[in-house]
Amino acid sequence: xxxTADLHSPSVRRKGSPSTEGNGSANGQSRLRDKLCLLIxxxxxxxxxxxxxxxxxxxxxxxxxxxxxxxxxxVLTVAVEAAKDRAALICKLNSYYQPEEVRS
Numbered sequence: 001x002x003x004t005a006d007l008h009s010p011s012v013r014r015k016g017s018p019s020t021e022g023n024g025s026a027n028g029q030s031r032l033r034d035k036l037c038l039l040i041x042x043x044x045x046x047x048x049x050x051x052x053x054x055x056x057x058x059x060x061x062x063x064x065x066x067x068x069x070x071x072x073x074x075v076l077t078v079a080v081e082a083a084k085d086r087a088a089l090i091c092k093l094n095s096y097y098q099p100e101e102v103r104s
Contacts, residue, residue, distance in 0.1 A: 032068070036075050043082040045093060050078070052096035 036054075040047050051063055057074045058066035066074075081089040 032071050032075055036078070039075070039078055039082060043086055043089070045078075045082070045089070049093040049096045052098075053078075053093055056096070 036050070039045070040050055054063040054066070054071070054074050055061060057077065058070040060066045060070075063071065063074075078089070081092070
């Protein structure tokens with residue numbers, strides 16, 4: 001396991017690592033973000049596509065604008081979809097791909 005993954009493990013966070021103490025985040029918000037980051041790494045998902053899927057799932061322009069309950073539901077949904085059928089989740093995420101405009 002990498003050092004980065006160790007820093008985000010629940011046991012390290014509960015012990016009060018300096019990276020999570022006093023960061024000013026809302027109660028539990030950083031834990032949801034950490035869970036989502038772990039899912040992205042574990043299932044090798046494209047973070048930008050996950051962000052677009054999250055915004056669509058939550059009905060907001062950005063994930064930051066979504067309420068905690070919606071974000072929590074999204075994280076749970078991604079976890080279930082990834083565990084059940086990663087290939088189908090990848091296909092769904094690919095539908096959010098937006099190619100960059102080519103400048104002439």
